[in-house]
Amino acid sequence: MPKPDVDPTAPLGLRVDRSSPVPLYFQLAQQLEAAIERGALTPGSLLGNEIELAARLGLSRPTVRQAIQSLVDKGLLVRRRGVGTQVVHSQVKRPLELSSLYDDLEAAGQRPATRVLVNTIVPATAEIAAALGVTEGHDVHRVERLRLAHGEPMAYLTNHLPLGLLDLDTARLEATGLYRLMRSAGITLHSARQSIGARGATPAEADRLAEAEGAPLLTMRRVTFDDTGRAVEQGDHTYRPARYSFEFQLLVRP
Amino acid sequence: MPKPDVDPTAPLGLRVDRSSPVPLYFQLAQQLEAAIERGALTPGSLLGNEIELAARLGLSRPTVRQAIQSLVDKGLLVRRRGVGTQVVHSQVKRPLELSSLYDDLEAAGQRPATRVLVNTIVPATAEIAAALGVTEGHDVHRVERLRLAHGEPMAYLTNHLPLGLLDLDTARLEATGLYRLMRSAGITLHSARQSIGARGATPAEADRLAEAEGAPLLTMRRVTFDDTGRAVEQGDHTYRPARYSFEFQLLVRP
DNA sequence: TCAATCAAAATGTCAGGACAATCGGACTTC
């Protein structure tokens, strides 16, 4: 009788480069992830025990554990005491990153287009001021964009940002997404508070998105914070539900 | 001039119980989280360096690091090399757990009620079979529930489950949520693939939710997997947008 | 034949040490 799938790591060609500035645990995690991605590590198969794996690679066990743990956090592996580490069976894709609509569309090969309709500075309303943590009436950026895919309007994006953080150039806003712009300006995004709902289109919204008045729209409201806790962006987005829905993978925190 | 907020951990009363079966790093993490929760550790304040903290508690540095890391993963702390570990400033609540609507409502103090309208066994349609990973026509559970809050209908929940996993008792379904039922049956939830959208209510949906035909509805479709990769539940839910929206906190993966 | 016990295997927890990389402020220099 053939043995069950045990130790399929032997012919994986795992190796680490100690002269690289990339941390060893990270190198190992990347290689394991790549092996899973290309099917060399099949779902459900065991990974072989940590101690032997460490010995084979010339690494210490904590380093190997750190690599494995990072993949467990990503949902790619499952560890069970007394059993071993298994490749997860299901089709994990991405565990819901803080990604921009632009990146989403680009990843889906949709070649998104952006039309900046408003790019100005306005005094903050009470609501915007509260979200961004500035005083009411204080000046903030206001950007309104229409996002298209295949030439069809898909979403209407209204954003408010505090002044001074970012150089909001209309041309750059049309060439890329807001998040990418913020990251390249040295802002490290940390978290966002989101709310997703639905409502009927107002006349203005219907006109902007080429829908009928009262047609169902998908709405998303978001405030994004950097790692100092500052609010760096507030967004109010409406989507055409026939063209867009929120798709994501959730992981259960053990 | 008073010194900036440095080392506010001194009067925190941190201590660990080595005779407890609870891991030391977990005890420390809980106490730090509680200190943040009650405001003893104020946002933006530094945590004091790991080495001294370890010495003060009689722990090793890796143990202290593990505790801190778990709170970083939760978004409560931020570490910066050369600077220290800071309490995050923003209002992190929950990083989007795989929670059930029932738990959400109960946590909000809404006293949810459930009315089980259908609890039967049906042959799987092609779509359901694909989602659950069974063959088409194979028998599966079908449950339809109406969720109410304050006596008002809030959502209509249609679920399909493979046979044999769970004892789907109508009385228990009305007393608690489906996820809680699964967990108590020994199923360890691992991940879920979700899709959130919107559409106009069909006549049947409008009738069930006391809305007008064509009124905007918020929709959620989900397949949940356990840690062996089996699909354990498929759900098709519709929500009244005036009564419910999805609220969650996202963390950026570094 | 079935159940209880035991042992091997694997991950979980914890310790202590060493050096590297980075940030910020203080100091020096122009």
Next chain:
DNA sequence: GAAGTCCGATTGTCCTGACATTTTGATTGA
């Protein structure tokens, strides 16, 4: 006075070693 440089503080990475806990399967016993 302003700019560049150095240095201390702090986290990041990595190592070795030890024991605890849990699961699984084999052995033993009724």
